[in-house]
Amino acid sequence: MIEERRNPRLLLLGVGLAALVLSALPLPHVADLLRPDFLLLTVVWFALMMPRAGGLATAWAAGLALDAFRGVALGENALAFVVVAFIVHRFHLRMRMYPLRQQTLVVLLLLLAYQFLLFWIDGVTGHPVTAWVRWLPVVTGTLVWPLWTGLMGRLAIR
Amino acid sequence: MPALREPGARYAPPRVSTLGLRALVLIALSVGLMVADHRQQGLAAIRSGLSAAAWPLQMLVHSPVAAWDWLSATLRTRRELLTENDALKDAARETDLKLLRLEAIEQENQRLRSLLNAAPRDAERVQAAIVMRVDLDPLRHRVLIDRGSRDGVARAQPVIDAHGVFGQTINVGPFAAEVILLSDPTHAVPVQVERNGLRTIAVGSGDTGRLTLPYLPRNADVQADDLLVTSGLGGVFPAGLPVARISEVRRDPSQPLAVVSARPTAALDRDREVLLLWTTPRVALPAAEPPPPVAAAPREARAKPKPAPP
Secondary structure, three states: OOOOEOOHHHHHHHHHHHHHHHHHOOOOHHHHHHOOOHHHHHHHHHHHHOOOOOOHHHHHHHHHHHHHHHOOOOOHHHHHHHHHHHHHHHHHHHHHHOOHHHHHHHHHHHHHHHHHHHHHHHHHOOOOOOOHHHHHHHHHHHHHHHHHHHHHHHHHEO | OOOOOOOOOOOOOOOHHHHHHHHHHHHHHHHHHHHHHHOOOOOHHHHHHHHHHHHHHHHHHHHHHHHHHHHHHHOOOHHHHHHHHHHHHHHHHHHHHHHHHHHHHHHHHHHHHHHOOOOOOOEEEEEEEEEEOOOOOOOOOEEEEOOOHHHOOOOOOEEEEOOEEEEEEEEEOOOOEEEEEOOOOOOEEEEEEOOOOOEEEEEEEEEOOEEEEOOOEOOOOOOOOOEEEEOOOOOOOOOOOEEEEEEEEEOOOOOOEOEEEEEEOOOOOOOOEEEEEEEEOOOOHHHHOOOOHHHHHHHHHHOOOOOOOO
16 A cells, blocks of 8 residues: 655644634634634644654644634643643554544543643633533534544545 | 555654653643743743734634625625715714813813812823634633734733723734633623712623622612723723623622622624723823912912822
């Protein structure tokens, strides 16, 4: 299986920017609450499939970009992204072998961990948001993962 | 799904031995950033730089809406424009009339204050800004406006709309600034009941249509429909701007505090244009003109008046 592949770094940059734009696209309020964390899904995908292009530093930079974009405490998303990317890196060989359903389940746990970290940091920095709607992106992100990984696989192969 | 490899590279797993170390270093870096940012020290430059870097993308996100606005403005019919023009002319005439009286009153107020040796009211300057259609964190009440430090915007600057207080700036980049709305749960504004001057604090509730007033005793003199105006005590908002109207007062005999909520007068969730407010103290007005001797003599005989605070 010799296929031509895109330059992973260019792909990362392109998809990363697209995910950043998706994360800020104006949507009606309900849809805004349901919006999956596209940038995190991208980071997870790169840590899983192209671990050398999408390393921890990349995850950190992506998180920092999201912090700057959203105007939250600098380093909040960066920290959570690094933790998630670390877990994926650690187990990426195993995760690749999982059937899609099982992989999606792992992604659910990862998104849950990410949201919990944010929840915790928000509390520590004095902006607690205890509304249950904050956990909705975990569900939608999990539902989107099979589509996202399929799309990314297509994009990666020219 | 085929396993993907990177071009021209044999498969080599990342070295697990340094992975944990790298993660630790990056986590420590993030924590350091957060601590520094939370304490508001020295990170303003970094934040400003990052905000400038984010600006093109934010413009990109905003552009479809801006394009639609431009298109709908360009394609309006002449008849619509004429009707609107007439309505605006009527409104302007009415406002002019009110303004005439207001100017006279303001001058009178200025003169009376100088007679009392009180500090003159602050001068105000406003600039319009557009609320950009960029979704920030959905759990926080923040919006992005298209004016930044390049236009002289500073941190903690009041933002109002045509009906009342809108919020204040929190992060300022060169081209854009983030505004925290009145209704954000972490925002509070010192207010005063206009009817009787009762001072309290209005706190955001996380709902754009409601503020709460958690510090009013059960017997406080507030009623539904009372207007709340800024008291000027916080040092951010000048005194006298309308903030909210009391919507509900509940007095539970078993509780020491009343449960009071209010509806913001500004259209927090619908505004597309807001005004940035600059207030500069008018200094040296009473010192420049000495008070008339007739009025000043008896007062000086009694006691030296306190100098006006700077």
